[in-house]
Structure formats: structure tokens, C-alpha cells
Amino acid sequence: MITASLALGHRLSGAAAYQQLAGAAGRAVAPAAPYWRHVVGPRSWSWDLWAWLGVGLGAAASAVASGTFRIRTMPDAGWEEVYGPSVARRWAVAFVGAALTGFAAGVAGGCTASLAMSGGAVLVPGAFLFMAGMFTGGIPTALLVHRRRGPR
Amino acid sequence: MTVVYPLAIGLTFGWLLHKAGLARYDRIVGVYRLRDLAVLELMLAALASAAIGVVGLGALGVADAVPVPTPALGAALIGGVVFGAGMALSGFCPGTIMVGVGEGRLDNLVAGSLGLIAGALAYGAAWPTLAPRLARLGDLGVTTLPRLLGVAPWLLALLLAEVAAGVLYLVVRPRRGAADAS
Structure with a gap:
């Protein structure tokens, strides 16, 4: 998976999706702050978030298939x-x-x-x-x- | 394609990590308690196969400029220490939060997601003062070990795979029986 991701010119990252979400919030709150505009930026917004969504769906599929899906706190x-x-x-x-x-x-x-x-x-x-x-x-x-x- | 590829990779990753039980608090913390090394096992196997895979890609002329982070050495170490402490408290890393969410864990979905966003926002706020200092802590620029040492990448990748296999065989495997029994 890691190799496949790198082959496509991206790295698989868990943190990046949250940085992108924080970046969206950061840009809304502090539009002038350089970190959110240039460092995190919207560059791989869609890639990271689709992968993030995929992880949740893949885990859900596995959980349902193995009968371990249960809402818990x-x-x-x-x-x-x-x-x-x-x-x-x-x-x-x-x-x-x-x-x-x-x-x-x-x-x-x-x-x-x-x-x-x-x-x-x-x-x-x-x-x-x-x-x-x-x-x-x-x-x-x-x-x-x-x-x-x-x-x- | 910017939807299909990441979604497919995410789906497979999520499925595999769930199968490996990486959504479980006791499994993640078990590594740090040196009780249940399943996560270490998976990480070492993934690292070894990915290192070999990357060399293969390089030989095929693909992925010359791989987009991985190249932090200053001190920043990587400090970040790692804080990251490990956070993981040992919460029982997940950023990547496994969604694995837990897929299994129905609301503590991951609400507390975990909000916590991560809060942490990322805090770093963003501290970035103007923090980043220049972190960058001075042993910055090697964008480089890799083979380039630094002047060794062929495939040789080091093979060495890494050998070391990973050695750790699996000598450290992880002998403890496995005990972990499975408990």
C-alpha cells in the first residue's frame, strides 16, 4: 500500500487529512497566517481526504464482514x-x-x-x-x- | 483519478489495519508496554517490503522524487517523543483513528478527531516561531541515507529488510506465544 501510494507520487498519511481539516479552519479564522496558506495549503486536499475516507470505509467493511461492528464509546x-x-x-x-x-x-x-x-x-x-x-x-x-x- | 486511487488505497489500508486489530486500544498500547508486539510486527514487515518495493520502482524509473517528509534530525526526534507519548495515552495514531471509527468507535470519531485538529491548529499557531528553530536542529536538507553514505539504495534497502526480519525472528516471534495466550 505504501509502495503503491509512493508510485502514484503521494505518501499515505493519517495526520495529513487532519492537517488539511485544521488548515481549512485555520484559513477561515486567520486568513493571513502563512502556515495555513503556504505550508499545509490546499495542495493535496482531495488526495489525503479521499484516502482518509477510504480507511474508514475499508475498516467498516472489514468490521461488518467479521461481525465486530458495534457503536461504542x-x-x-x-x-x-x-x-x-x-x-x-x-x-x-x-x-x-x-x-x-x-x-x-x-x-x-x-x-x-x-x-x-x-x-x-x-x-x-x-x-x-x-x-x-x-x-x-x-x-x-x-x-x-x-x-x-x-x-x- | 484523484478520487479512485486514494479511495482504493485507503479502503485496502483500512481493511488490512482492521484485520490486524489496530483499532484496539490494548493492541496499540501493548507495543509500548512491550506486551503485544503485533503492531511492531506489521510495521517491520511493511517497512521491509516497502523499502524493497521502492528500490524496484526506482529500477523501473518510477517515483524518482518521492514526496516524503525530510525533517531536521532534532525535529524528527522531538516530534517522535511527543507523538509516542500521545499514542500511548490515546491508544491510536492519526492513521488508526479512522480504522476505529469504521468499527463504530465514537471516542475516536469525536474526541480523537477534534484532538488531532486541535493539535494541528496549535502547531500552526506556533509555526512562525517554532519552525525556524526546529529547522536548525540538524538539517540535512532533502536527502536519503544511501545518498548521505554514498551506498547503493538497493544495498541499504536489503540491509533494512534483513534487520527487520532479524528483529521479527529474534524479538517478536519468541514473545508471540505469550501474547496470544493472554
């Missing part, structure tokens, strides 16, 4: 043991975690698919530092969070 496993049953807490942590990845994708210029995978495949040096960083940041965070045991 919480993770199925691993969450409640640590954070408890509060839906508000899940949504707050999901928001903060997602915001961190969104900000970081801007800092590094890419995400798991576009930088670590696509960049790694092309042997871009930054891709391997990004991967090293992911584990340097992720392992302590996960271990710290999961050190707390039992419901609170």
Missing part, C-alpha cells in the same frame, strides 16, 4: 483496569493524546504512515529518529500509566 480491553469506567475520562485522555500526536506530526513533518513507514522505506534519516522517538516517548508513558492498578 469506550475501548473494549485494557482501559478500565487503569482509568476506570468513566466515559468522560476516556474522551478527555483520547482528546489530549490525539492533540499531542497532531502537534507532534507538525513538528516532525509526518506521522506513523507518512514519516516512519513511507520515509523509512525511502531511507530518509529522520524517519528512523522519529521511530526511535516514538518508543522513547511511548514506553515510559505506557509503563507509567499502567503502573496504577485496580479501579480508582
Whole structure:
């Protein structure tokens, strides 16, 4: 998939679709800000968003086919043991975690698919530092969070 | 074609990631807890095959200027650390949010999407002051390891595939039984 995308002159990216959405909001709120006009820009607006939509539809097809599609508000496993049953807490942590990845994708210029995978495949040096960083940041965070045991 | 290709690639990607269980919180966090390395397994296999695939494309004369990000080294590292922390908290990365949405996860659809847009907006606001500083942290320009080291791309791609296979065989595979049993 990554190869196919690169062959077509694009990189597969999860973060880009959200950057495009944020860019649309950014251009509406601050039309003069150069980041939204020139850096994110409307250049690959349609490609990224169609791919993003495709991921949702592909996952939905797989979920329906395997009988695992179900509307839910919480993770199925691993969450409640640590954070408890509060839906508000899940949504707050999901928001903060997602915001961190969104900000970081801007800092590094890419995400798991576009930088670590696509960049790694092309042997871009930054891709391997990004991967090293992911584990340097992720392992302590996960271990710290999961050190707390039992419901609170 | 700007609709058909990305939609088709997205569909396949979403289907595969869902099959691999990458919409699950415990699966993503399991990597960082060093408990469930399925995601690492998939990433290494994808990386190895894509690296070989890109060399093949290069040999065919396709994709000479591949549009991947080439961040300054420091920016990639700092971004990676923050990204990993965010992933370990939320249990998804930007790409797997929609995989979860496809499975019916409203926490992904609402909290995840809004969070990502908020994070991207925050970076956009900080960009004028932040970007010049980040760009100074070990900027190599638009380059790749083969070009930097003066080695043939296919040789490094093969080496990368070998390393990925080695990690799969020595690190991931021995832990697999335990992860499946739990």
C-alpha cells in the first residue's frame, strides 16, 4: 500500500487529512497566517481526504464482514483496569493524546504512515529518529500509566 | 483519478489495519508496554517490503522524487517523543483513528478527531516561531541515507529488510506465544 501510494507520487498519511481539516479552519479564522496558506495549503486536499475516507470505509467493511461492528464509546480491553469506567475520562485522555500526536506530526513533518513507514522505506534519516522517538516517548508513558492498578 | 486511487488505497489500508486489530486500544498500547508486539510486527514487515518495493520502482524509473517528509534530525526526534507519548495515552495514531471509527468507535470519531485538529491548529499557531528553530536542529536538507553514505539504495534497502526480519525472528516471534495466550 505504501509502495503503491509512493508510485502514484503521494505518501499515505493519517495526520495529513487532519492537517488539511485544521488548515481549512485555520484559513477561515486567520486568513493571513502563512502556515495555513503556504505550508499545509490546499495542495493535496482531495488526495489525503479521499484516502482518509477510504480507511474508514475499508475498516467498516472489514468490521461488518467479521461481525465486530458495534457503536461504542469506550475501548473494549485494557482501559478500565487503569482509568476506570468513566466515559468522560476516556474522551478527555483520547482528546489530549490525539492533540499531542497532531502537534507532534507538525513538528516532525509526518506521522506513523507518512514519516516512519513511507520515509523509512525511502531511507530518509529522520524517519528512523522519529521511530526511535516514538518508543522513547511511548514506553515510559505506557509503563507509567499502567503502573496504577485496580479501579480508582 | 484523484478520487479512485486514494479511495482504493485507503479502503485496502483500512481493511488490512482492521484485520490486524489496530483499532484496539490494548493492541496499540501493548507495543509500548512491550506486551503485544503485533503492531511492531506489521510495521517491520511493511517497512521491509516497502523499502524493497521502492528500490524496484526506482529500477523501473518510477517515483524518482518521492514526496516524503525530510525533517531536521532534532525535529524528527522531538516530534517522535511527543507523538509516542500521545499514542500511548490515546491508544491510536492519526492513521488508526479512522480504522476505529469504521468499527463504530465514537471516542475516536469525536474526541480523537477534534484532538488531532486541535493539535494541528496549535502547531500552526506556533509555526512562525517554532519552525525556524526546529529547522536548525540538524538539517540535512532533502536527502536519503544511501545518498548521505554514498551506498547503493538497493544495498541499504536489503540491509533494512534483513534487520527487520532479524528483529521479527529474534524479538517478536519468541514473545508471540505469550501474547496470544493472554
